Amino acid sequence: MSPQHLSVAQAYACLGLEEGSTLETVKSAYKQKALSTHPDKNPDDPDATAEFQRVSEAYRTLSKHLERASRNTYDSAGYSSDEYDSDDDYSSDDMADMYYFYEKLFEMFMRGERHSHMRYRRVPRVPEESDEQVQERVRRMCDEQQQAEERRKRESATRKQNAEKEREKERVAAGERQKVKVESKRARALSQREKAEQTARTLQKRIQSTRSAVFSAARAGDAAAVKRGVWEDAVDADGPETKVGCEGFVETTSLDPKETLLHIAVKNGDSGLVGWLNTHGAEPSEKNSEQLNPFHLSLLHGQIAIATYFFEEYPPCDDTANIYNSPASRSLLLLALDSCEPELVWMILDKGLASSQEIIEAWNHFTSKDGILAWRAPNRKAPAREIVEDIAKLLARYGGFTQTPAPLLKSATQPKTAPHPNSRTEPLQTTYVENTGRRGSNRGRSRGGRSRGRGRGWVPPTTAAR
Template identity: 45%
Template sequence: MRASSKVVEAFSVLGLEEIALRTHPDKNPDNPSATAEFQRVGEAYRVLVKHLDESSKPSAGPRGGHPFFGFQRSFYSDDEDDYDEEDDYDSESEDMEYYLWIFEQMMANRMYYARRDHRTRRQEKHESPEEYQDRLRRTREEQLAAQERRKRESDARKERAAKEREQERIEAEQRQKSKIEAKKAQVEAARRSSEEKARALLRKAQETRSSVFSAARAGHSDKVKKGIWEASVDATGGETKPGCATYVKVAPKDPNETLLHIATRQGDLDLVRWLDSHSADPEERNAEGLTAFHLALKMGHLGIVNHFFETYPPKESDSGPIYDSSHCSGLLSLALESREPELVWTILDHKMVNQADIRKTYTWASSERGFTVLKGPKPDAQDVEKAEDIVKLLMRYITPHDPTKILSDQPNINKKESSASPQISPTSDATPPRTKQNTHRGRGRGRGRGRGAHHGPPAH
């Protein structure tokens, strides 16, 4: 019998195949000691193989050169005639061969690492103390160098991270600053645009208002009505709007002069009525402290004076500011400046002057200087007649409590009185012809009234 047959017989006697199959961990997943038992079987196998004669080992078998595979095939080849072809393959034997081969590989690797560790430890044992100390020193130096290197790298990383954070902060601040500056610039641009639009509106409004005042001074009442009706020019106030002085090309001589004053100065009764019905304020005064009524009285425009009396009855308390003469020389003095007897009679007839003022005015008018002023600078016969009628009217409205006494006081006017006073005897026919009085009270105050339904837009 060959050596392989003896080995096979030894395996069979020992029952290694059955033990390997029985103790393999894959066959015993529930047995925690299966691995240890399988290792014991492998160790037994290794001892047997070690003591085998090298010359008795068979050639490489079909499973990668494991000697056991050759033994098994030789063992079965001797009895080839005893088995059929169907019985030639034993699956259990094949598995056993495969597991034994794997086990041998595992054991071979473990022995390789063990031999390598043994050689390493043997070399270390032969290391001298000086070499050992030198190796320790080199190791320590390498560790220190590595530690220092790691420290430098860590410091460098920290410094780089700090620089990056600082750069990010600076960039964020710059972005925020840019946003704020852009927003400020946007707000400033919007503000300048709004101011420019506001200035443009003010400039246009002032130009329109100045054109309306110019039309009023030129006597173009249709343009005045069109400006108020269509361009919404305010009928109250002077020519210069508040805050628009820089847009006035030619400053007016009287900044307080209103459109109502201009129409009154022009003697345009129709425009005075139209302005009065379109929110003009009759209480407004010019630089001389005169209302439109005072100006009409001074300029001798009887129709405009009667319009104020009809629209704003003097007996009503609300009409007081229109006729108040505390800011000027007095109603009777203004009437005397017009040199119109009918205006003097109107003031006297409405009882808008007291007896003291009437006596003072009569004393002045009956004097030589006063009578000369009443006649005018170049009087004609009609002027002399009007002056005589005014003196007679004053004499007529003096209460005769002492006919023999004539007051020597002078009236409150701007002219000086001469010491000589000619005697003018009043006559019964000194009363000027009266105009027909209208009993209609008028439409009330002009200030604050809207455009009435009966007042249509002006014809353009």
């Protein structure tokens, strides 16, 4: 859009000056006005370019007006133009200064402040531009400015896109790195777990192998090897042969999977090893597959010394009830009867470990055919007559019984022969006599081996009725 032609009065008003102001005042006002109305200073004002052109047009109008007025003044005073030709030089210098101002102004807004530090210098005089040239130059500058702004926007958008691509690329790379890190960590964990499992299996195999060797030594009666395994190889003296979790490493399965070292030592009759194991972690209340603990086995196998050791180390009381409680299958007194050891029978009766009912059951079993046949079994040696007499006397004394021992003793000790077809077996008669005194009173305390209790508290036998 071409700038509107202004009158002198309109030009003064546009620059905010009073009519008649000097050229210097016009120049100063124009500079300030041009700087404030330049389009670069007002990017959001759509009328900034038109206002800037209007200010430029006002300055050109006043410049021409004041120059004509100055020349007319010189001519009316009688001065020729030739005589004061130096005034033209002044006007040309002013135009050069204005041209430099324009150049400096557009350079500052179009190219920034990078040349602002350059020294002030005079530029060669250039011919005055026409209005069309000025408008064309201003238009071109505005176009360049707009193109530069669009270019900056495109470059900014390109930079944002590139930055977003870089961020996305970095996110993908970070995800890949994290994935590799997780896989590597999982692989390390798996390797460590497999290594730990292999180490545990090796350790379990070694532990079970060492433990089985100690149990084999115990069954062979090698007490020194058992002690060495427990003391030096850290084999647990308690528990069965197979450790929990080591079942797959057992080469030979024992007949009794719950049998402990203490059970084996009791069956072997090794009282020294029993005492050593008891002081090195063996538990005397552990039971085998038949629910018998080591004390029960000492009664069953007739191990008097071992039973005595248990009574001395663990006196019968509530705290040791788990040792002296009868197994579910039979009472302690019946276990002692099966051993054919009067000493063990006396220990159970003397320690009060048999109830009245258990004594009655033991007496009935002792005097029954089943009891006699059990003592005469082919796989065991028949007890001597005096042993049977001692046991009968102990049961009669502590149970308060009267008895007919002759048929019993004869049946228990006679050799096995076929009965005569016409013979009759006399039934055994047993009479229970109420014992008014406290059971176990007047007990003998002397230690005389198998003869203990013989002849004491004997009730004369009654005659068997036919």
